[in-house]
Amino acid sequence: MENLGYLLAAYTVIWAVVFGYILFLQRKQRRLQRQIDALKGSIEK
Amino acid sequence: MNGKHALRNGILWGLGFALMIAALYMVFIYVPTEKHTGIIQRIFYFHVPVAWVSFLAFFITFISSILYLWKRQTKWDAIACASVEVGVIFTTLVLITGPIWAKPVWGIWWTWDARLTTSLVLWLIYIAYLLVRSLATEPAKGARYSAVIGIVGFIDVPIVFLTVNMWRTQHPTTIIFEGGLTTPMLMTLLVCIAAFTVLYVLLVIQSSGLKTMEAEIRRLRIIKAE
Amino acid sequence: MNKAFTKIFTIFWKDMLTEFRTREIIISVLVFALLVLVIFSFAFGTGADMTEMTAPGILWVALTFGGIIGLTRTFAVEKENSRLEGLMLCPVDRAVIYWGKLAGSFTFMLAVAVVVTPIFLALFNLPIFLPRLALVIVLALIGFASVGTLFSALAVNTRARDIMLPILFLPVVVPVIVSAVKATVTVLAGAPWGDMLTWLQIMIAFDIIYLVAATLVFEFVVEE
Numbered sequence: 309m310e311n312l313g314y315l316l317a318a319y320t321v322i323w324a325v326v327f328g329y330i331l332f333l334q335r336k337q338r339r340l341q342r343q344i345d346a347l348k349g350s351i352e353k
Numbered sequence: 354m355n356g357k358h359a360l361r362n363g364i365l366w367g368l369g370f371a372l373m374i375a376a377l378y379m380v381f382i383y384v385p386t387e388k389h390t391g392i393i394q395r396i397f398y399f400h401v402p403v404a405w406v407s408f409l410a411f412f413i414t415f416i417s418s419i420l421y422l423w424k425r426q427t428k429w430d431a432i433a434c435a436s437v438e439v440g441v442i443f444t445t446l447v448l449i450t451g452p453i454w455a456k457p458v459w460g461i462w463w464t465w466d467a468r469l470t471t472s473l474v475l476w477l478i479y480i481a482y483l484l485v486r487s488l489a490t491e492p493a494k495g496a497r498y499s500a501v502i503g504i505v506g507f508i509d510v511p512i513v514f515l516t517v518n519m520w521r522t523q524h525p526t527t528i529i530f531e532g533g534l535t536t537p538m539l540m541t542l543l544v545c546i547a548a549f550t551v552l553y554v555l556l557v558i559q560s561s562g563l564k565t566m567e568a569e570i571r572r573l574r575i576i577k578a579e
Numbered sequence: 580m581n582k583a584f585t586k587i588f589t590i591f592w593k594d595m596l597t598e599f600r601t602r603e604i605i606i607s608v609l610v611f612a613l614l615v616l617v618i619f620s621f622a623f624g625t626g627a628d629m630t631e632m633t634a635p636g637i638l639w640v641a642l643t644f645g646g647i648i649g650l651t652r653t654f655a656v657e658k659e660n661s662r663l664e665g666l667m668l669c670p671v672d673r674a675v676i677y678w679g680k681l682a683g684s685f686t687f688m689l690a691v692a693v694v695v696t697p698i699f700l701a702l703f704n705l706p707i708f709l710p711r712l713a714l715v716i717v718l719a720l721i722g723f724a725s726v727g728t729l730f731s732a733l734a735v736n737t738r739a740r741d742i743m744l745p746i747l748f749l750p751v752v753v754p755v756i757v758s759a760v761k762a763t764v765t766v767l768a769g770a771p772w773g774d775m776l777t778w779l780q781i782m783i784a785f786d787i788i789y790l791v792a793a794t795l796v797f798e799f800v801v802e803e
Contacts, residue, residue, distance in 0.1 A: 311391060311392055314393055314396070314457050315392055318396045318450045318453045318454065321449050321450065321453075322399055322450065326442075326552070329556065334559075337559070344566060344569055351573065422796070474753050481743075481746045481747045484743070485734075485743065488739055488743065489736065497799050497800070500799065501799055505726075505729065505792055506751065508792055509751050509754070512754045512781070512784065512785055512788070517757070519761075519777055520757050
């Protein structure tokens with residue numbers, strides 16, 4: 309069971325980065341969607 | 354997003370999730386511990402698929418860059434750029450997990466081995482790609498410039514690999530571990546590769562969708578200004 | 580074919596004439612490359628045991644960084660005086676412009692190398708006349724110029740253009756730098772031809788691949 313720390317570190321990094329990226333994409337998507345809605349709204353007026 | 358896309362994305366997310374769970378199960382429970390290097394060898398099952406995906410990502414960028422310059426359709430630019438983004442993130446993971454694996458096995462963090470060095474050079478090239486994109490004086494130019502870098506940068510991969518291979522003839526990673534790949538190990542690796550490939554496709558769909566939305570915002574702003 | 584060559588030469592000669600009058604690029608690059616040579620010699624020391632290992636590296640750092648400065652200038656000068664637009668109005672194929680600029684950049688770099696290399700060899704007490712080293716330098720500089728001309732045309736239209744060129748250029752020319760340093764090591768050690776053949780082959784392959792690729796994609800970089 310030696311080197312367990314290294315193994316955990318590697319998997320933690322991978323998952324942290326992947327989830328971080330997915331989260332980043334989702335937040336960005338929501339922000340852009342709001343902008344599009346706002347722009348469309350102001351154009352229709 | 355229309356219904357067909359939503360359905361496709363739903364299926365892909367489901368598939369990706371199932372594959373990832375299967376991959377984790379196989380890596381940590383199913384596959385036996387490798388005899389010589391011990392438990393640390395399990396990094397291999399994620400390190401290799403991540404490296405494979407980053408290479409795939411830059412290859413997809415290469416193809417979409419050519420298609421963009423040829424057809425001038427925004428979707429190819431969106432895919433190329435999204436693919437670089439995912440590729441750079443995955444290359445970063447390769448460059449982090451590589452040393453984490455190397456340290457306990459060889460006692461060193463970094464070796465100038467052909468694969469690691471090529472990954473590093475690739476990482477630098479595609480960081481430059483993203484920089485040019487964000488620093489171009491106008492989006493249309495950025496798209497064209499990055500397509501050129503996507504093509505010219507990818508051609509460099511085999512040359513860099515060959516050169517570094519010649520440069521450092523001592524080559525620790527050719528022996529990944531002594532016993533060779535047994536059937537359960539190969540099975541686990543294949544499932545992991547499948548899981549990460551699906552994850553890559555999902556991330557590119559998501560990220561290129563954002564690029565399309567950004568283009569839409571630019572278009573709406575112009576309409577609004579008029 | 581012959582016509583294209585004349586056009587290439589015209590563009591090349593235009594750059595040469597400007598340079599003869601202003602001496603803006605050659606002198607500054609030369610001084611810079613010599614400074615790199617001197618500073619690195621101070622940093623690494625010049626003992627006999629160091630010479631063999633570090634000297635080739637120092638020479639190539641000087642030539643690479645000097646090359647970058649030269650490449651940045653060639654397109655920046657055009658851009659500053661809005662001459663780039665004039666050049667693009669020429670009724671010639673974009674590939675012709677690329678080859679004209681390429682020939683100019685290559686000549687500048689070669690001129691700098693012709694001065695820097697003998698000084699370098701003298702500083703490290705090495706034999707001055709080394710025809711094999713000349714071959715290495717020519718092959719490496721063709722590689723630098725092929726990639727560098729493409730990227731400097733690209734970098735000039737970005738914000739932060741002075742830093743953009745080295746960021747793009749350096750990772751792509753890694754194979755050339757590695758091969759040039761390795762080939763220089765074998766030349767300075769007086770090793771037989773066979774030892775440097777691999778490195779020459781890599782550089783020749785790189786040169787051909789990038790000359791072809793850059794000729795094909797250059798039009799997308801300069802189109803308005």
